[in-house]
Amino acid sequence: xxxxxxxERTASTDEAMAILEExxxxxxxxxxxxxxxxxxxxxxxxxxxxxxxxEGDFWGRKTRRVSSLIAKSKTYGEELATAPxxxxxxxxxxxxxCERYQLHVTQAVRIAPGQGRQxxxxxxxxxxxxxxxxxxxxxxxxxxSDFTIDNGATNVxxxxxxxxxxxxxxxxxxxxxxxxxxxxxxxYLGSVFHGGGKNVTTDQHRTGAITGYSLGWLRxxxxxxxxxxxxxxxxxxxxxxxxxxxHLHDIFLGWVEGQDPHVVxxxxxxxxMPASPEGGEYVEDSSVFKxxxxxEPSRH
Numbered sequence: 672x673x674x675x676x677x678x679e680r681t682a683s684t685d686e687a688m689a690i691l692e693e694x695x696x697x698x699x700x701x702x703x704x705x706x707x708x709x710x711x712x713x714x715x716x717x718x719x720x721x722x723x724x725x726e727g728d729f730w731g732r733k734t735r736r737v738s739s740l741i742a743k744s745k746t747y748g749e750e751l752a753t754a755p756x757x758x759x760x761x762x763x764x765x766x767x768x769c770e771r772y773q774l775h776v777t778q779a780v781r782i783a784p785g786q787g788r789q790x791x792x793x794x795x796x797x798x799x800x801x802x803x804x805x806x807x808x809x810x811x812x813x814x815x816s817d818f819t820i821d822n823g824a825t826n827v828x829x830x831x832x833x834x835x836x837x838x839x840x841x842x843x844x845x846x847x848x849x850x851x852x853x854x855x856x857x858x859y860l861g862s863v864f865h866g867g868g869k870n871v872t873t874d875q876h877r878t879g880a881i882t883g884y885s886l887g888w889l890r891x892x893x894x895x896x897x898x899x900x901x902x903x904x905x906x907x908x909x910x911x912x913x914x915x916x917x918h919l920h921d922i923f924l925g926w927v928e929g930q931d932p933h934v935v936x937x938x939x940x941x942x943x944m945p946a947s948p949e950g951g952e953y954v955e956d957s958s959v960f961k962x963x964x965x966x967e968p969s970r971h
Contacts, residue, residue: 672848675827676690676697696865703854711751715880734786735780741915749908764860769888774891775883783870786823791844793862808861813880817851818852821870824851829863896916917935
């Protein structure tokens, strides 16, 4: 059986991009050490342990899913979602079409023994853009446990990111399996057909963490502002706050009361939020701060 092509953790972004452009997917093997994954597993286990099995063939009748991972695991946000090697690839894929990209979706997925193969699909199917074309989103799958062909390693159809919208997988489609040890990361384009694998073991649970990124001007699949509300986001590292969306895109996209949305997480929030009951009256400093953050509005 064919496996998704993989690279060592020291491989360059150029090497990863070359495989992505050809296959639509690539693996960085053992990108983080086991102790990092052990901490992520420890932080997520209370949630995964009580999650329900899914309903229907797509979600998996023997698959447990947990979202809002930034709010549930500090290690996940600071070590996985912001991993430099992954962000370097996203820089190349997404920044040509936006000023900054954002976290699109987070979800831990645990495939239990007896789970069948998931329906293959494109993750960017919810975005109304034609294929083939520039990428609007890209997902990753972190191996929180070893991924094998038998326990449900993600299936990918190499090259399917180049298919048009009238071409669909069939029984003859070429499948590659994301076989990788714990701590590895599969990167797969939003336009490549893929799906969770079949778990034919009797005693192995395959656990992974989906982490997706999208253009900063697109609606996020997972509503990060509800998944990680301000009370929780205040405790995150600043680069994680920015990644989930507490930052302006371009000049005026995503503001709150005319301000960079990051102000919601800052002590001065009440000073620039006169509509808030605890806020004071409008003061000149608010106008100065607004101009400093956003710049003077253009005149057309």
